Amino acid sequence: MKARFFALILFCATGIALAQTPPDRPPGPPNAAHQLERLTTLLELTDTQKAQVKTILDAQHAKMQAQFQTAQASGTKPTFEQMRAARQQLHAATVQQLTPVLTPSQLKKFEVLMEEERGPRGGGPHGPPSGAAPPTSSN
Numbered sequence: 001m002k003a004r005f006f007a008l009i010l011f012c013a014t015g016i017a018l019a020q021t022p023p024d025r026p027p028g029p030p031n032a033a034h035q036l037e038r039l040t041t042l043l044e045l046t047d048t049q050k051a052q053v054k055t056i057l058d059a060q061h062a063k064m065q066a067q068f069q070t071a072q073a074s075g076t077k078p079t080f081e082q083m084r085a086a087r088q089q090l091h092a093a094t095v096q097q098l099t100p101v102l103t104p105s106q107l108k109k110f111e112v113l114m115e116e117e118r119g120p121r122g123g124g125p126h127g128p129p130s131g132a133a134p135p136t137s138s139n
Contacts, residue, residue, distance in 0.1 A: 032061060042113060043106045052101045060094050 036057060040050050067086055071078050078086070091114065099107060 032057065039110070039113070043102065043109055045106070049101055049106075053098065056094060056097045056101070059097075060090060063090060 036050070036054055039045065039053060043049075045053060067090075095107070095111070098110065102110060
């Protein structure tokens with residue numbers, strides 16, 4: 001009797017869990033379209049700026065993909081420090097390209113947003129991969 005009751009509760013709980021509505025967007029990193037819309041809203045981009053920012057971010061994404069494919073093709077796994085350096089270099093190049101497109105205020109907001117995305121430890125929202133040394137603070 002207890003086993004049947006437990007099975008019934010488990011069945012109901014499973015049904016309730018499966019009936020939950022999915023989130024607005026899947027978990028994980030935002031896709032390019034979502035990122036552009038977010039930046040458009042938060043930075044109050046004009047239509048011209050939006051087109052220019054899209055071009056710059058698309059180029060950034062293509063470079064990231066190329067770096068990933070190159071690393072994968074080489075058969076070697078880059079260290080956390082190598083990945084971090086590559087990301088910082090790409091970020092600096094992106095900011096340099098955005099500087100003539102965005103106003104100083106928008107550029108400052110962009111920097112703040114990117115800092116928030118990197119998280120408090122500099123390794124993304126979840127910090128560096130396990131086993132990797134956390135980045136040292138220059139403060």
